[in-house]
Amino acid sequence: MxxxxxxxxxxxxxxxxxxxxxxxxxxxxxxxxxxxxxxxxxxxxxxxxxxxxxxxxxxxxxxxxxxxxxxxxxxxxxxxxxxxxxxxxxxxxxxLDLRPHGDAAVPDAGTWWVLSDLEVDPAGRTADREHVLGTGAASLSLARATVRRPVDTLLDVGTGCGVQVLHCSGHARRMTGTDVSDRALDMARVTLALSGVDAELLAGPWLEPVAGRRFDQIVSNPPFVPGPPQVDHVYRDSGLGGDGASALLVGRLPGFLTEGGVAQLLASWLITSDDWTERPRTWLAEAAEAAAPGGLDAWVVQRDVADPALHVGTWLRDAGVDPASPEGTALSERWLDFLAGEGVHAIGFGFVTLRRTAPDVAGTVVCEDLRQSHDDPLGPEIEAWLDRTAWLARHPGDTLLDTRPRVPDTVALERGLVPTDEGWSEVAATLVRLDGPQWRHDVDELGVALLAGCRGYLPLRDLLDLLALAHGRDADELAEAALPVVRDLVRHGMLVWE
Known part of the structure; x- marks a missing residue:
């Protein structure tokens, strides 16, 4: 049929x-x-x-x-x-829900059709336990964040109805999708058949169906929603409690990557202290062990933060439960009791990118807040971050001083001024990237002077020597202070090299 x-x-x-x-x-x-x-x-x-x-x-x-x-x-x-x-x-x-779907970034994709369960809402029915999502906001955000460089093998963990496989079909030669839900895999088979896309589909929890295998790329939109340790809805709940699903995947995925392979997933983390990075960093320590004997590059990007009440209400409505109904009230109490017991005062959400590097390459771990407005696809920025991180790894320590930096045309300097009796007085200078995530870095006057000379003509060492001479500073001390700042600017695409 x-x-x-x-x-x-x-x-x-x-x-x-x-x-x-x-x-x-x-x-x-x-x-x-x-x-x-x-x-x-x-x-x-x-x-x-x-x-x-x-x-x-x-x-x-x-x-x-x-x-x-x-x-x-x-x-x-x-x-x-x-x-x-x-x-x-x-x-x-x-x-069932059947709708056309497409991706302009996938060449010669033709037309896709996605089969899933009908959408639910609080005024209608509640999602069943085995409810299979279609092209939801989370799956599309992961697709927009996915690195699209050609790979031989790709794994989609928790494939659902197969949306990520469709989006990866333009750059991956062989694709494998896994899911714990047989119903989801049945939907995925139909989605792929209707869309003319071929992939291996395997049943089983987490990474068990591909034990012993490695892949050039892994993507995952898992059941990452932090909640009590039970499964009301397979697409949302892991049964592990809290942020256990994110912890499990971040910690284990590097062990399933080839050297140079990249894993990308949506994740959530419980925030129990003033440092939102506390829990992701513990997972990354386990991930580094899984990557051995290789190294690990990791970029954790926080895109949103919700208080417990907002978090619970959002996911109840997502499953078609009115939070004000008797059922919703009981579920809200249970969820909020669980989160309070864990000491949670907020829940973070975002993307995790992992790359398994060669054994002789020092890994880089960065956790950053990216809650500013960003409408562009995040995928090209992640690709560029991986390239810039690899470039920095090839230029450790003082070797960076012999390169010729340039501030690209997509970067501007903003100055903050306040009125005084003598006129306008400068209180801040900020370097701003005008494209992509629009990163911002505060810089002092020495930084402003250094960046003004970064036109790709002189080595960084010479620029720092001239700056030290002009301001009566010790050149070695100035270089030691400048190098960490320069590396951060490189990672954010605010300094490039000829």
Whole structure:
């Protein structure tokens, strides 16, 4: 049946671009807000393609004969038996979520179709334990953060309905997806078959299905939501309690990477002190042991922080539970009691990138807060961070002094001034990157003077010697103070080398 369905979907133009054209920008925006009437009006005269949009995107029931015409050569009865549709009193409606999907960053991808369970909301039904998510915000954010360089082997841990495999199909030659849920793997098989993508799918928890194997790249959108040690919903709960899922994967993934291999995952961490990095850093110590005899580069980026009440309310609504209902009240009490018992005052969320390096390469571990607005895909920035980190590893200690730094055109200097009786008085100078994550670094006047000379002509050593001479400073002491700052600027793309 699924082969016939792919034929029908392609023939009817049930694609991202065609659906967008039929709906128009106003109806698309309304649909994103959960308002279906403008979209319904827009496709009223769109024929069979409009029938598919009403059926699968708007959740409408349509007459059986209209569904049969739009889905031909698929038999409606067969689709009902397969669980794709439900049939009641001659009206057919979707029993599963089926929608077109795409990625402009994947060359020659064609059209993808993603099969998952229907979305839930507090006004309707609650998600089942085995509920399979589709193209949700978390999965799309991971796809946008994924490094897209060509690799031979790729592993997707917790593949769900196969969204990450689709997005990685443009740069990975052989792909493997694992999941503990047989239902999720069934969805993934259909998603990949409809989309013309080939991958190995294996059942089992965590990394057990690929024990003893190594991969050039690993991606994972795991059940990372911190909560009590039980599984109410497989897509969200690990059963490990707290941030156990993130701890497990961060600690073990390097042992499944080839030398130079990169792992990327979404993660959450419990914040129990003033230092949000405390828990991720303990996981990275275990990760370094897993990478041995190789080294480990690690970049932990915190993208959001939520207080316990916001965290609990968000994930209850995500599962279709109204926090104000009797069920929601009981669940909220249980979750908040658990978090309070763990001493949690906030929950952090973000991305973890791990690279297994050669044994003779000193690893780099960086934890950074990136809660500022950042609409660009994070993937290119992660790629660049890995390159810059590798470059710094090749230039340890004083060897950096012999390189020729340049401040790129995407970096600007901001000066902060306050009014005084004598006029404006400068209180701060900040180096700002104008693209990507828009990193900011405060710099003193010596730093401003040094960076003004970084045009790619003179070695850093000569620039520091001139600066020391002009300001009556010891050149060696100035270099010792400047090198850590220079390395930070390199990692953030605010200094480059010719």
């Amino acid at each position: 699924w082969r016939g369905l792919r034929t029908a979907l392609g023939r009817m133009g049930f694609t991202v671009d065609r659906v967008a054209a039929l709906l128009g920008p106003a109806a698309r925006a309304a649909l994103d807000r959960g308002e279906t009437t403008p979209a319904r009006r827009a496709v009223r005269d769109a024929g069979d393609a409009g029938t598919l949009i009403r059926l699968f995107l708007l959740g409408d029931a349509v007459p059986r004969d209209e569904a049969a015409e739009a889905l031909e050569p698929v038999d409606v009865g067969e689709a009902v038996s397969a669980g794709l549709l439900s049939d009641r009193d001659g009206q057919v409606s979707a029993a």
